[in-house]
Each structure stands twice: as C-alpha cells, then as structure tokens.
Amino acid sequence: MIRPVRVALAATLTLALTLPAGAATAAPAASVAPALAAGSPAGAVDRATALRWAADTWRSMVAMTDPGTGLPADNIDGDLATGSRAKYTSPTNIGSYIWSALVARELKLIGERELVGRVDAALSSLARLDRHADSGMFYNWYDPATLELLRTWPVDGNPVYPFASSVDNAWLAAALMIVHNALPQLRGKADPLLNAMDFGFYYDPQALGADVPVGLMRGGFWVEPPPGCSLPGNYRDRGPDVHYTCHTYGAFNSETRMISYVAIARGQVPPAHYFGPWRTFPDTCDWSWQEMKPVGGYREYAGVRVFEGAYRYRGLQFVPSWGGDMFEAFMPDMFVPETRWGPNSWARNHPVYVRGQIAHGLDDAKYGHWGFSPASDPAGGYREYGVDAMGLDTPGYTSDQERTSVDYGFEGCPDRPAQPEPAAYGDGVVTPHAVFLALQYAPAEAQTELAKLRRDFDIYGPGGFYDSVAVRSGTVAKRYLALDQGMVLGALGNLLGDDLLRRQFTPGGAERLLRPVMRMEEFSVPARQ
Template sequence: MLKRKSFILAAIFCLLSSLIVTSPVMGKGPAGNAALDNQLKSIAKKTYRYFEDFTDPKTGLTYDEVRLGNGKVAEAKHTSPTNIGMYLISTVTADKMGIISKKEAVSRIQTTLNTLEKLEKWNGLYYNWYYTDGTLKTDWGQFISQVDNGWLSAGLIVVSEAYDELEGQAGKLANAMNYEPLYDPEVGQFRGGYYVDRGELTGHHYGMLYTEPRVASYIAIGKGDVPSDHWWKMFRTLPPEWDWQAQIPTGTTVEYDGVPVFEGHYQYKGIKFVPSWGGSMFEGLMPGLVLKEKELGTKALGLNNQRHVQIQIAYAKEKGYPAWGFSPSATPDGYSEFAATPAGTSGYKDDGTVTSHATFLALEYAPKEAYENIKALKRLGTYGKYGFYDSVNVISGDIAKAYLALDQGMIMGSIANYLFDGLIRDYFHSSEIGRNPEELLRKEEFSIR
C-alpha cells in the first residue's frame, strides 16, 4: 500500500512538473536572462493590443497602419495578405503566451478564416489590398503579389498545425493557393506578381535567394506547385561579371541536384556574408520566423542570418549611432526603405533611421545585444501604448508615431520563437508543406564559413 501511495505521489509530482515546464506563460529564452524574458512578455502584451484594437471584429482583418499625432488617431482601414498572415501568427503567439485564452484565439482566427473564404481571389491567391470590411480595394490596382501571398500561406499553415479545430479550414485555404501561374520555368524563378486588370505578369523576377520572397518559394516547392530545382536557380550573389553591384563577389560554383550554383560572398569589416538586395534586416531575417534556417541551415541561411545581425550592429557602431536596426519602416510623413547599406547588393539608404522590428528579428542570434538595444530604443522615446513606435531617426530624434501590422507581427513572432525555442517554426515545419523541402535548407553550404 505504501509503495502504491509513493508511486501515485511520484506520478502526481511528475505531472505537475511537466505542466510547469511546458506551460506557455512560463516560456524562457535560451539566454537565461530573466530581465529580458520579462521585458519581452510585457512588450508582447502591449504589441498584441494593436491587433485587439485595430482588427475589424466582423471580418477579422487588421488595419494596415495606425498613426498617432496631435491627439488624433489616423487609421488605415485596408489590409494585405501579409498583414493577415502576421495577424494569424500574432494571435497564435498571444494564446501561447497567455495574453488571450485559447478560446478567444480560435474565435478570432475563425472569423478571419471565414472572411478569407469569401474574399475575391485569383487562382486561390489573394489580391494585395482589401478594405477591412472585406471588399476589394481596386483604386490601387488589382495586383497579385508573390511575396505577400507567401506570408498569408505561412500564417495559414501555422494555424492549421496550432489548432486541430481549424486544421481543415486553414489547410484547405493554404492548399488552394496556386503559385504555379507566377513561376517562369524558363528562368527557374518567380515573377514578382501578376496584374489582373492588365492581364500581365511583372517584368521582373525575384532572382535573389537572400530576400523575403524565399518564403513563398519554399512553400510553393513544399506544395508541389513548382519544382525543387527552383531553389538552386536563385542567385546567392549575382554573377561576378555583373560589375555594377556593390562588391564583386568571391566564391566558387557548386552543383546541387544537378544545378550549378555560384556560391559567392561579400565582406564587411572582415565578416563574410551573402548579401540581400538592399541590406535590410527583414529581407534577410523575416523568413526565419517560419523557416528552420537557424536549426537546419547551419552552414548556409542560418549562418548568414547570424552574419547579417553582426553587420547591422557593427555598421551602427561605425556610424556612432546610439541604437541599431535598419529595415524598411514608417517615417514621420510616410514609409521608406532603410538598411545597413553595405549588406546589400544594391544597398538601400541610411539616414540614421532605426526601426524596432529589426531588433526583435535579431533576438535569437544576439539576445544580449538585442536587450541593450531595446533599452536604448526606450531611452529614445519610442515606446508607447501599442509597444514600440515604428521608427526613430537617431540623428534628428524624429519619431514616426506609427504602428504597422506587418512590423507588429514580426515583433510578436520573433518573441514567440525566442521564448519558446522556435515555436512558430515548429508549427510550420510540422506540416507536410513545411517538411517536404527541409533537405534544401540542410544540404547547402555558403562560402562564408
């Protein structure tokens, strides 16, 4: 009898211990920095408030942007596939962090999925702009964006794996998104998109691997919409003979799956790296919200993500800036592209504008530096009701008192991955679409080691 009681007590103890360890609210970052972990939980709560206050309750579509100033709130009541994807990922994050209940998360996402079923589409893909009441916003044209649809697909896949009760509905929507019409088989690359009203594809291709459209490329391969050799037909660096680029790359040609790939690299202050197009943080690191580049691409994309974080920090130090993090963001009077210019093939400008989402994308690669940067951004007056304002110019002190659904979503997803050891990536890769192309991440070696 005593043995039986001891066994029961031991079992209860083990169960309670398990619950404590796995409870979402108890998530801890890998750095073991309790102060950072607490900061992130507080930031996430404020950041998700944006989605609570500025998502249409009838349609579940989040406003693209909200600006504060002169005691007024200017609400941009339109949305994009990327915004919708970021809302889905953010709501999963809010549930897992205990900010909202699972019941509320499922209810919110269900509303969005119901709307997605009704929205006007093209080959299962979504137009780039809708009003948040669910009607098509045609005054900005009728464009189908490869990259924006990729982020909506990613959000749907995450939801389908996070909630059994939504798996069928979210999975059906994701599977219906057909990327094949945007693919150019002669080049082996995607077009940027399709103008439905003009009946024509864009003139440009998404040619570079280390830019954010690689999420849609990965998903299209995982779905079987395009062949896997598409992955190898994107440029790591542009060919050395293209002498207009920022640097002439060094490297060698390697064959993967029968496709020759020029594995080239640039250098900045002795750091070898594969460039993005513009040198911004979200081009390089946003795909890592869902793709297991950190875990599987240890000789290629994951390693390169680490290098880009190093470059962003080193670039700010060289400039004498009090904070770092360069990426496209809102400005006091609009929106513009910014970067650590040397990290790009054709680098975006730098005028001292720093954006908060860049810090959070870097969390898993430089947690201590990110923690210090969070404190620096707060000292610069960038922290408000819905978390961090979108940007601050560290030279002039001008703050863009704007919140963007895209950037708020990157912050939420980054916090989830940091505190819960790749939570969003785990959901994504639990799906067949996420698993199918994993070997592409695993087998490549960039020439930066």
C-alpha cells in the same frame, strides 16, 4: 495616415535580375540593459521585460482589428484611436494578425477560446474576399471593414489595379499552414483557402534559360493590363492569361525566398528550385553593377550550378540581402528553422549578418544605435532603410535620411572604380522590429539596444515600440504597422515559446521536401569569424 509600401518595395527594389547587365535591363552600454542571464538566447533576455513588450504589441494588433470582420487594418496611429485605423489591408497584414494571435495564446496573453474566435472570424472574412479563381490567390488591397476589393486608393483617390503579389500570398499561406497544424478545429475553414492557392502560377521554369533545370518566381500578376510593363501569360495553362510582372525574384537572401519555401513545401514547384536564385551575382564584369565584387566560386547541388558568392564588410564575410536590411534577411527565418536545416549556410550567415548591422550603427555610422529595415519614415510616409554595403543593389537601402551610400567599385572593371568612403552619416533611422529580429542571434546586444531606444527617445507607446526613430534629430514615427508588429510578436513567440512558429509551420511538406535541399548547401561564409 500613410500608404505602407513594403510589398511594393519588395516587388520593385528586390528585382531579381536574371541576365547580365549588358543583356538586361560606441559599444553597447551594459548599464542601460536589464540584468542578462547567460545561456540560451531565451535565457539571455529578461523574460518579464519581453512579456511586457509582447503584451503591449498585441494591444496594437487588437486595436487595428475591425470587430465586425475580424481583419486587421494595415496601420494605426500611435494613440491606438480606432478612428485612425487605415482603410486598407493586405494578405500579409492578415497573415501577421493570425500568427500574432497564436503567439498571444502561447504567451498567455489571451486564452484558447479567444484565439479560436479571432482566427475563426478572420478565416470567415478571408473566404468572402474576391480572389483570382484560377490560382486561388488573393489580391493586394481590401477594405478591412467592408471586405471590398479596392479599386480606388482611400487616401488620395488614385486608381488601384488589382494585383496578386506572390510574396504577399506567401505570408498568408504560411499563416494558413500554421493554422492547419496548430488549430485542427479550424482546418475546415483554413484548408480550403490554402488548398486553392497554387504558387506554380508564379513559377517561370525558363527564367534562367533553357539549359538551367529550374526557374524563378514572378513578382505577381494583374488580371487586367496595368499601366507600365507587364507580360501576358499563364504558367499553369488554366483559365485566361494574366499579366505578369516583368521581373522575377532572383536575389536569394530576401524576404521573397518565402515564396519558394511555401511553394516547395506545398509540392507545387521542384525542390531544386531552392538553388535557382542568386546568392550573389557572379564575379565578372557582366555583373559589375552590383554593390561590390563578390568572393566565392561555383558548386553544384541537385543538378543546379550555383555561384556561392559572398560580400565582405568591416572584416565580416556573408551572403548579402538585396538592400542590406533585417526584414529581408530574417523574416522567412521566423517560420523555417534556417540555422538548423542549413548548418553550413544560414547557421553561418545569420549571426554574421546581425554583427554587420551592429557594426554599421555603432562603429561605422556612429549613430549609437542600430537596427535598419524598411519602416515608417519619421519625416512622413514610408521608406526603405538598410546597410548599403550589405546589399546587392548598388544604389542600396541607406541607413540615414540623407541617403548616404557607399560604392566599393568592382575590381578589374573599368566602368566601376571605387569611390571614397563617406566622411560622415546623417540622421540614421532605426526601427525596433529590426532589433527584435536579431534577438535569437545577439540576445544581449538586442535587449541592450531596445533599452537604449527607450532611454534616449519617446519611442514607446500604448502598443509597444513605435515604428521608427531618426536617432540624431530624435524624430519618432508614432504609428504602428501590422506587419512590423507581426514581426515583433513572431520573434518573441519563437524566443519565448520554444520556436512556436517554426514548430507549427514545418510539419508535413516543409520537413519532407524543403529540409533535404537546405541541408545540401554550403555558403562561402567561414564557419568561424
């Protein structure tokens, strides 16, 4: 059993640095794919095949769920044995289960009565969990069988310091917003939980300086002083001080933008906060620690001056994520119709970002496969994976076990000379959820890749695709993670269910407050590439 650390990676490796470095710390093989129809993304994917994937993936979510509390475990072994359920869960896992149940109903894998029963049980258990009373936020780790707040890690006995993660709570809030819109008969249970959650508790209005009219979100807070760095404070002046993380989230193309989406949609931070995080960091030597020197320039929106930077990789120009992975780039897009609401930003960026992932796997690293994102490490445990060149972080998330990285240098800055390109890459790790997230933007290529994964590896089990595979050695991580399975079902629900999750998330505040600011922006990404 592993301790999945995706949230910890988000909090640690997606650090949003807000000060300059000196002031702060082979082509797809069509023969292996089912027949592909032309037309819309959904029409380009074989529906019967996709429904089988969804049914099997849903089976893993059911197996992870405790029948007494209705809450999912964080992960389960590949054989779906109930005794292998993890003895911990998080707000993200619970949110994943709730939206996956909506998808299961939409795809007729379960009926309305079962959907309502499952979500009702989960909401009842959520209401019993220990929360931070002044913000309404949930802590990161609970026992899904007893509902106890964890203070000792069940795997190794190490102490757990209760932490209220901003991004974890954002995923749960998204699920509760969907319940409000999709299941009005459960609003009496969902709305009190959602209405108590105040994301302004994380919002540091001075994070970018007194002369910038918007701030940034903290990674979270502890109610007790933790080991290591923390900052006492209380942005709402409500209740005792908490102990905030020492970092804020300032990398825009990251899963952490979901915090901003929820907070803006709920009217808890100003809509112009959307323009606070960096697209890339600026192109001066003060920021030469980032992966490469960006191209682009400044634009102003809603009184906020934004550096519209972009990176270039294999002839493609795009706004990078923090680590170069699919989870960061596309999970928020499961809920917010980014390409429709951002026609000159996300609509340009998302297809190109997928093309970069494909180019890395097939042409650059020559794995014969693609799809890189944090996932189970086939050698044991959990690790971040990505395309190093497509991330802001210089050490980067790498695509192989050997951590083969690139360093393009920073032109004009003597402390960052370019380094030679890698001669070769090692044992690349592909995770199916990354390929599922690409289905909307490269449907034929994604379905081909999923078929190739099944052809080449023992990667499919009773709960659908296992979590990851090291493609040169063929080592498979035979386990299922609630969040990764939730991304698979979310992607399929949108693809086959006419944007199901987006339709249920956006009515109300998201449409009224978030959409107008998203429509303003133009990335430094060409309309055609």
